[in-house]
Amino acid sequence: MTAGSKADGAPKRVPLADQLRAELATGRFAPGQRLVEADLTERFQASRTRVREALQHLAAEGYVEHLPNRGSRVRRLSxxxxxxxxxxxxxxxxxxxxxxxxxxxxxxxxxxxxxxxxxxxxxxxxxxxxxxxxxxxxxxxxxxxxxxxxxxxxxxxxxxxxxxxxxxxxxxxxxxxxxxxxxxxxxxxxxxxxxxxxxxxxxxxxxxxxxxxxxxxxxxxxxx
Amino acid sequence: MTAGSKADGAPKRVPLADQLRAELATGRFAPGQRLVEADLTERFQASRTRVREALQHLAAEGYVEHLPNRGSRVRRLSxxxxxxxxxxxxxxxxxxxxxxxxxxxxxxxxxxxxxxxxxxxxxxxxxxxxxxxxxxxxxxxxxxxxxxxxxxxxxxxxxxxxxxxxxxxxxxxxxxxxxxxxxxxxxxxxxxxxxxxxxxxxxxxxxxxxxxxxxxxxxxxxxx
DNA sequence: CTCCCCCGGATTGTCTGACAATCTTGTATG
DNA sequence: CATACAAGATTGTCAGACAATCCGGGGGAG
Known part of the structure; x- marks a missing residue:
């Protein structure tokens, strides 16, 4: 499943947001848990640029809440x-x-x-x-x-x-x-x-x- | 602490997306018009980073449509x-x-x-x-x-x-x-x-x- | 003349490294 | 025990760079 390396079509676009979303949906992350950009860059081997882009996407979709200067965290519902x-x-x-x-x-x-x-x-x-x-x-x-x-x-x-x-x-x-x-x-x-x-x-x-x-x-x- | 410091008008943190959204809402841009990142960076005196961030926001909100590798344009409705x-x-x-x-x-x-x-x-x-x-x-x-x-x-x-x-x-x-x-x-x-x-x-x-x-x-x- | 292929310019996607701004936390101080 | 401050952590933004991709047009083949 992971990076189809050489033979198969290029790894093309596996938007980071999709991976994160999938993990969030299955509850891999605890609600309220902080999502530190630096951690995610390492976890997904992606640049901060892409990590931030993914987080914005997820925030727009409501999976994640984002507080200015305080980062993102898994959304908790009241x-x-x-x-x-x-x-x-x-x-x-x-x-x-x-x-x-x-x-x-x-x-x-x-x-x-x-x-x-x-x-x-x-x-x-x-x-x-x-x-x-x-x-x-x-x-x-x-x-x-x-x-x-x-x-x-x-x-x-x-x-x-x-x-x-x-x-x-x-x-x-x-x-x-x-x-x-x-x-x-x-x-x-x-x-x-x-x-x-x-x-x-x-x-x-x-x-x-x-x-x-x-x-x-x-x-x-x-x-x- | 309402206004800025001395000479109001200084670059306060007005999210770029808000400005663009306002212009879109008043129809300043024609539907279907391309929104080229380079143009916007100049128009708003902002870095491409922020321009792209704003465009993503607006795309998530449906004001703008974004086609991979082909950029953003003002949304047209069928x-x-x-x-x-x-x-x-x-x-x-x-x-x-x-x-x-x-x-x-x-x-x-x-x-x-x-x-x-x-x-x-x-x-x-x-x-x-x-x-x-x-x-x-x-x-x-x-x-x-x-x-x-x-x-x-x-x-x-x-x-x-x-x-x-x-x-x-x-x-x-x-x-x-x-x-x-x-x-x-x-x-x-x-x-x-x-x-x-x-x-x-x-x-x-x-x-x-x-x-x-x-x-x-x-x-x-x-x-x- | 028309069709197709290929090229160069334009634009987007992504990366890196850097730095200021801001928040958090531990610690010294009164 | 409350408070202020300093150090550390993290985010916000920038500039510059380069590859990937798209677009329009020129040339060549038929």
Whole structure:
């Protein structure tokens, strides 16, 4: 996977931001942890120029917070943040679900969702959280992309990714996986039926439920 | 410690991105125009480092589009973009209006809206488009901020700003100013009454109407 | 005359090294 | 025990350089 050295195509562009983002998404860095430029230059064998560029990107995306003259750190969310994020997610992803239902005529979408659903069934039956969470992400991703709106996609992504870590905690520490799975079923069912209104309602219900589960997490996981 | 030291006007730390953004918002640059780094370094008397940083920021915000190895240019919107943007704006700003209505208890908000409204009345009566548009912007801004959600604010801003130029065309070339003004009245009326549902509906109606007006603009103003 | 290839200029992507500005922290001082 | 100061760490910005890439145009082949 790493640097395709000689034979294969040049290492071309592996934007540093992508690597960092991937590590952040999987929780490799602790929230609140400082991201010192000098450390990153060594860790990734890149110049400070590129490290700073990557950090700016991630800050713009909300993964990282940047304080003037004080550097960057992995974003920590307060309960207030979480509430505001979910409030917005409800309308944004609600719209996405509605649009996906209206666009279910597209075979690509239909098959994609079907395949995804099969995998999720597997993971849910075995209660395999580590496998379910990425599938969950991919499902929401697929729905967000269904409409082909880069704006919808960008807005939704910015809201979804920062709370991935908390979502992981939720699925880990409670029997919420099955509940979440049932709600996904409801959403997909409405979408497959081409029922936009129902899909939106189901999605909003799902997100509100997800919010409540996150809200119930212990204080240590939040900022402030 | 408001102003600079002695002879104000000294190079204070005004982020380059802010200057550029302001110029873009007022349409000083033509859409599609290339933004060559070397030109900007001279124009703003800044190093390429800072110019590139600013461009990245603006690209992340959607004001500017950046093509690898081909530089940056002022973003041009296609009709497709406009449709997608308005679709999202409807739910995002609809939420903002609803929240503003629920938070109308705050005197700051109430007075702020009142003062704004008075100014807008003036501008509308005289048909002064150049004065109305900024007020329109400030009104939407105020509503978006009412809830104090940075996420809502960021999402809405990213959607609103790219179409400012088109909106200006709309208000200029048609008698739509009065129509828009009436719709603003409807929105504010619902908000002042603390009627969240009504505020959201009025806002969505307003945006749909605005979209139709933009859509009717001639092809030359769109990309592709 | 038209098409295609290649060249040089223009521009971007990245690196290096440097230095000032600013924040942080440990320590001496009252 | 609070405070001020000095040293160290880190970020912000700069200039200059060079490779990579793109763009437009000139020449040559057909």
């Amino acid at each position: 309960r207030r943040d979480v509430r505001q994020i979910y409030e917005l997610r409800e309308v944004v992803e609600g719209l996405a679900a509605r649009r996906a239902a209206l666009g279910i005529g597209d075979p690509d979408l239909r098959h994609g969702l079907h395949a995804l659903w099969a995998e999720m069934e597997m993971a849910a039956r075995t209660g395999d959280v580590a496998r379910y969470l990425p599938l969950n992400t991919r499902l929401h991703d697929r729905l967000i992309r269904a409409d082909g709106s880069v704006y919808l996609q960008a807005a939704a992504e910015r809201l979804r990714v920062p709370i991935l870590r908390l979502q992981f905690e939720v699925l880990m520490t409670t029997p919420n996986l099955q509940l979440s799975h049932d709600q996904h079923a409801e959403i997909l069912s409405a979408i497959e039926a081409g029922h936009g209104e129902g899909a939106e309602i189901a999605m909003r219900k799902h997100l509100r439920s997800s919010f409540e589960a996150v809200w119930a997490l212990p204080d240590e996981l939040f900022d402030r | 009709r497709r973009d406009v449709r997608q943007i308005y679709e999202l704006r409807e739910v995002v700003e609809g939420l903002a209006a609803r929240r503003a209505a629920l938070g109308i208890g705050d005197p700051d908000l109430r007075h702020g809206l009142h003062a704004l409204w008075a100014e807008m009345e003036m501008a509308a009566r005289t048909g002064d488009v150049a004065r109305y548009l900024p007020l329109n912007t400030r009104l939407h801004d105020r509503l978006i901020r009412a809830d104090g959600s940075v996420y809502l604010q960021a999402a809405a801003e990213r959607l609103r700003v790219p179409i400012l130029r088109l909106q200006f065309e709309v208000l200029m070339t048609t008698p739509n100013l009065q129509l828009s003004h009436d719709q603003h009245a409807e929105i504010l009326s619902a908000i002042e009454a603390g009627h969240g549902e009504g505020a959201e509906i009025a806002m969505r109606k307003h945006l749909r109407s605005s979209f139709e007006a933009v859509w009717a603009l001639p092809d030359e103003l769109f990309d592709r």
